[in-house]
Amino acid sequence: MPLIEIQPLNSTQADPEAHATSRVLKKFLLDCYTRLKGHRVNSNRQMKKECPINALATQRPGRFKAVDSFRRRWGLRGLSISSGLIYWGLCNFIGMEVLKAHDSIDPGKDLAGRIELACSHLRGFDFVHVHTKAPDSAAHTKNPYLKRAVIESLDRGLGSVLNTLLDDPELLLVITSDHSTPSSGPLIHSGEPVPITVVGTGVRRDGIERFDEINCAGGALGFVTGADFMPMVLNFLDRTKLRGLMDTPEDQPYWPGLRKPFSLE
Numbered sequence: 001m002p003l004i005e006i007q008p009l010n011s012t013q014a015d016p017e018a019h020a021t022s023r024v025l026k027k028f029l030l031d032c033y034t035r036l037k038g039h040r041v042n043s044n045r046q047m048k049k050e051c052p053i054n055a056l057a058t059q060r061p062g063r064f065k066a067v068d069s070f071r072r073r074w075g076l077r078g079l080s081i082s083s084g085l086i087y088w089g090l091c092n093f094i095g096m097e098v099l100k101a102h103d104s105i106d107p108g109k110d111l112a113g114r115i116e117l118a119c120s121h122l123r124g125f126d127f128v129h130v131h132t133k134a135p136d137s138a139a140h141t142k143n144p145y146l147k148r149a150v151i152e153s154l155d156r157g158l159g160s161v162l163n164t165l166l167d168d169p170e171l172l173l174v175i176t177s178d179h180s181t182p183s184s185g186p187l188i189h190s191g192e193p194v195p196i197t198v199v200g201t202g203v204r205r206d207g208i209e210r211f212d213e214i215n216c217a218g219g220a221l222g223f224v225t226g227a228d229f230m231p232m233v234l235n236f237l238d239r240t241k242l243r244g245l246m247d248t249p250e251d252q253p254y255w256p257g258l259r260k261p262f263s264l265e
């Protein structure tokens with residue numbers, strides 16, 4: 001597919017500034033093209049009959065907008081153990097701490113190591129996000145056998161530390177994925193629901209015995225959307241608040257809030 005022309009959004013058609021921005025951006029990208037086209041990296045590539053790397057593409061641009069911190073929004077001190085700039089950047093944006101992990105060739109071992117690291121930080125944090133991108137990256141190769149191998153490796157890795165997680169009565173374990181990544185077809189990511197499981201003291205059980213897309217679709221949690229996730233976690237942590245009750249001027253979804261005690265003076 002060719003790169004697309006730079007155009008203002010429909011909603012800003014009447015705004016001359018939007019047209020000026022798109023003209024300037026186009027000019028900038030043309031300048032990039034001219035400079036990259038003549039670069040020696042590209043003459044070398046063309047001699048080797050490789051495609052030149054001669055253009056920049058802009059994607060999802062926006063302006064910085066301050067948001068509530070994770071702690072203020074959900075009342076939990078958050079930590080992420082992940083590899084990859086996007087997670088580090090997102091966590092920085094919402095005020096979650098980050099332990100930067102690095103990927104080896106063994107995703108299961110990496111996952112087990114991250115879970116052990118998470119367990120050693122449970123005193124300082126109420127919510128620990130442990131992430132692996134390995135199945136997503138594997139699916140992007142469109143090789144389903146590679147994706148299967150990665151999932152099997154993660155299964156072994158999780159299995160090697162599962163008892164530690166299940167033995168802690170204070171711990172709520174949630175395993176899920178943020179989206180489907182199809183191993184065939186043209187889509188990068190797709191909209192099929194992903195499985196989710198929640199294990200912890202007092203968490204209601206259902207009849208589902210296997211963690212996969214088909215079995216989990218029939219479970220008691222039903223269809224959980226992304227926006228349902230944190231309220232659900234607060235509920236299972238016994239930290240969710242009765243609607244309408246407020247212990248701070250802000251109507252936040254959790255208790256206890258950062259409350260100001262009643263003074264007799």
Ligand SMILES: [Zn+2]
Pocket residue numbers: 136137140181188189
């Ligand atoms: Zn992806």
